[in-house]
Amino acid sequence: MFQSIRVCILDAIRSASDLGDIAGVSEESISIEQPREKVLGELATNAAMVFAERLRMTPRALAENICEALNKHLDVRQSEVAGPGFVNFSLNASAWQRVVAAVIETGDNYGKTNIGNNTSVNVEFVSANPTGPLHTGHARNAVFGSVVASLMEKIGYKVTREFYINDRGNQITLLAQSVLLRYKELLGESLQASEFTEDMYSGEYVKEIARELLQNHGGGLLSTPNEELLELARKFSVAKMLKKIKEDLRSLGVVMDKYTSETEVCDRDMVEEAVKILAKRGDVYEGVLPKPKGKVSTEDDWEERPQTLFRSTKYGDDVDRTIKKSDGSWTYFAGDLAYHLDKIKRGYKAMIAVLGADHNGYVKRLKAAVSALSESEAAIDIRLYQLVNFLEDGKPIRMSKRSGNFITLREVVDKVGKDVTRFMMISRHHDVMIDFDFAKVVECSMKNPLFYIQYAYARICSVFRHSETIFGPIDREELASCDKSVITDEAEISLIEALAFWPDAVGAAAVAIEPHRLAKSMREIASCFHFLWNRGKTNTELRFIDKDSRANTVARLSLLEATRCILEDGLNIMGITPLTEMT
RNA sequence: GUACCCGUAGCUCAGUUGGAUAGAGCGUCUCCCUCCGAAGGAGAAGGCCGUUGGUUCAAGUCCAAUCGGGUACGCCA
Numbered sequence: 050m051f052q053s054i055r056v057c058i059l060d061a062i063r064s065a066s067d068l069g070d071i072a073g074v075s076e077e078s079i080s081i082e083q084p085r086e087k088v089l090g091e092l093a094t095n096a097a098m099v100f101a102e103r104l105r106m107t108p109r110a111l112a113e114n115i116c117e118a119l120n121k122h123l124d125v126r127q128s129e130v131a132g133p134g135f136v137n138f139s140l141n142a143s144a145w146q147r148v149v150a151a152v153i154e155t156g157d158n159y160g161k162t163n164i165g166n167n168t169s170v171n172v173e174f175v176s177a178n179p180t181g182p183l184h185t186g187h188a189r190n191a192v193f194g195s196v197v198a199s200l201m202e203k204i205g206y207k208v209t210r211e212f213y214i215n216d217r218g219n220q221i222t223l224l225a226q227s228v229l230l231r232y233k234e235l236l237g238e239s240l241q242a243s244e245f246t247e248d249m250y251s252g253e254y255v256k257e258i259a260r261e262l263l264q265n266h267g268g269g270l271l272s273t274p275n276e277e278l279l280e281l282a283r284k285f286s287v288a289k290m291l292k293k294i295k296e297d298l299r300s301l302g303v304v305m306d307k308y309t310s311e312t313e314v315c316d317r318d319m320v321e322e323a324v325k326i327l328a329k330r331g332d333v334y335e336g337v338l339p340k341p342k343g344k345v346s347t348e349d350d351w352e353e354r355p356q357t358l359f360r361s362t363k364y365g366d367d368v369d370r371t372i373k374k375s376d377g378s379w380t381y382f383a384g385d386l387a388y389h390l391d392k393i394k395r396g397y398k399a400m401i402a403v404l405g406a407d408h409n410g411y412v413k414r415l416k417a418a419v420s421a422l423s424e425s426e427a428a429i430d431i432r433l434y435q436l437v438n439f440l441e442d443g444k445p446i447r448m449s450k451r452s453g454n455f456i457t458l459r460e461v462v463d464k465v466g467k468d469v470t471r472f473m474m475i476s477r478h479h480d481v482m483i484d485f486d487f488a489k490v491v492e493c494s495m496k497n498p499l500f501y502i503q504y505a506y507a508r509i510c511s512v513f514r515h516s517e518t519i520f521g522p523i524d525r526e527e528l529a530s531c532d533k534s535v536i537t538d539e540a541e542i543s544l545i546e547a548l549a550f551w552p553d554a555v556g557a558a559a560v561a562i563e564p565h566r567l568a569k570s571m572r573e574i575a576s577c578f579h580f581l582w583n584r585g586k587t588n589t590e591l592r593f594i595d596k597d598s599r600a601n602t603v604a605r606l607s608l609l610e611a612t613r614c615i616l617e618d619g620l621n622i623m624g625i626t627p628l629t630e631m632t
Numbered sequence: 633g634u635a636c637c638c639g640u641a642g643c644u645c646a647g648u649u650g651g652a653u654a655g656a657g658c659g660u661c662u663c664c665c666u667c668c669g670a671a672g673g674a675g676a677a678g679g680c681c682g683u684u685g686g687u688u689c690a691a692g693u694c695c696a697a698u699c700g701g702g703u704a705c706g707c708c709a
Binding site for chain 2 (some may be wrong): 066077080082084093095098102107108131132133134135137178180215217218219220221268311338339340341342351352353354356358366367368370371373374375376378380381384405406407408409410411412413433435436460477478480481482484493495496498501504508511515553557558560561563564565566569572573576582583585586587592593594609631
């Protein structure tokens with residue numbers, strides 16, 4: 050969009066002065082944006098201010114040159130210099146009308162760009178321990194990750210959505226033990242309080258797994274040797290939990306491309322391999338970590354112990370990190386070294402990982418690990434997301450995992466639906482907390498942003514249904530190619546402007562890895578549409594359907610079709626199902 | 633003690649690689665509509681961008697301090 054305008058501006062800059070050197074500057078480096086205030090014009094560029102210094106000109110002088118060139122451009126209605134050197138300009142209606150045609154012709158591809166140049170990016174998200182059902186935190190993680198993945202695809206990356214399964218370690222053992230205890234209970238043995246300790250998992254789902262264990266393997270398991278039995282219980286429980294997790298994710302519309310098992314990675318001796326690579330670079334040593342300062346609860350237990358450490362400080366971490374415990378076993382982080390080596394070996398140079406904000410202490414060491422293991426060839430971008438507060442009647446719902454009184458992902462989806470959940474989780478910056486008010490999020494009024502957007506889509510669909518009863522179906526081709534010269538109203542042009550900037554909005558959201566910007570752009574587009582709709586109430590000229598003129602109707606419907614395409618595109622990226630009518 | 637994040641209107645938040653008079657929704661106030669193109673519309677008030685310094689033509693945005701809030705801090709995963 051605006052390519053020829055960019056070229057025009059760049060030519061003006063080139064010919065303005067031959068003093069400066071602007072070789073290698075492409076049209077893309079000229080930014081065209083919507084000015085803050087409508088009265089200033091439809092479009093603006095700050096190119097004069099960007100290039101003035103290099104050309105040893107004052108911004109305003111250069112702006113005059115640009116302005117003059119723009120005024121000669123066929124699409125430009127008028128342009129003027131403003132402020133310190135901005136050039137504000139407006140386009141002829143015909144130029145905007147061509148945007149409508151372009152949107153309809155390119156359809157789903159309209160928002161696409163090729164920033165990623167088909168390179169691979171690995172988006173790892175959720176990666177919940179398979180020791181319990183997904184909860185609300187995972188919901189934000191899942192939605193954020195999946196929308197980021199869609200965005201990256203949209204700008205031309207080859208995306209892998211990946212889930213890392215922590216299927217070994219203490220937590221899994223505890224789960225297996227909990228299941229076995231419930232299994233015993235099912236066989237009629239009463240549980241001793243001393244057996245079912247606080248560490249055990251007490252949720253209802255544990256009993257369910259135990260029941261399934263009984264069903265699949267019968268009641269004779271307890272005679273198998275302890276180690277073997279525990280191993281069987283581990284595998285069985287993880288498989289069941291994973292199945293449940295996948296179902297939960299599907300209820301939110303999230304489907305992973307790949308699940309990677311920690312056990313599998315470790316069985317391939319990836320830990321040893323990773324440590325070897327680090328050792329080769331001199332980044333592994335035996336040492337003692339300094340005692341953490343301040344009030345850490347474990348302070349009293351502190352004891353200096355020699356451990357095998359990774360020199361992560363060399364790569365920007367605050368302290369070196371333990372990879373082998375004093376008892377000779379690997380730490381969890383060692384497993385992560387292996388996992389990220391695995392990703393690197395699979396060819397990913399760009400990785401994104403989504404973690405809860407309580408993992409903030411983990412970011413630097415992971416970045417260090419990826420950097421060290423790949424000889425700085427690969428990089429990982431870690432996004433932390435904040436908590437979600439759930440409110441009922443405006444009051445926060447207290448949650449504590451210990452008492453089992455926490456909200457599961459499934460409960461939220463069952464209560465308000467996939468689309469509302471997704472929208473709420475994605476509509477704010479990942480760095481800020483979200484208040485999720487069960488009453489407000491499902492409110493059917495213009496105050497509710499999701500309703501507002503969905504309603505715009507539904508209204509458009511409703512107009513098409515109405516039009517069909519009068520003029521019959523109108524195909525896309527006609528909508529794209531029809532004469533659009535009746536589209537001239539300010540409100541119509543404003544809507545087209547918003548559509549024109551959609552690819553920029555998608556690109557910006559993707560590059561910044563900030564999906565919430567998409568929600569904002571969608572709201573703006575919906576707002577322009579509703580405004581236009583309301584104008585039609587008082588000014589019947591602006592109504593979309595003109596019973597007396599099929600040509601006028603088709604022209605107006607073409608604008609609606611373009612709007613519908615983009616709303617659909619945005620909703621698709623967000624994983625929200627567009628509604629063709631409000632019920 | 634250290635690291636990361638947040639601090640912008642009464643409330644919840646936007647604010648793009650530094651750009652024009654800092655925006656939106658809610659709430660408040662005023663008017664209009666209540667015509668199935670229904671689940672509202674038009675407008676107004678509301679700000680020392682936590683504080684103080686610095687960098688420059690230009691700072692909510694970058695840097696340094698500082699205050700307030702959150703999170704996390706050796707062998708848990």
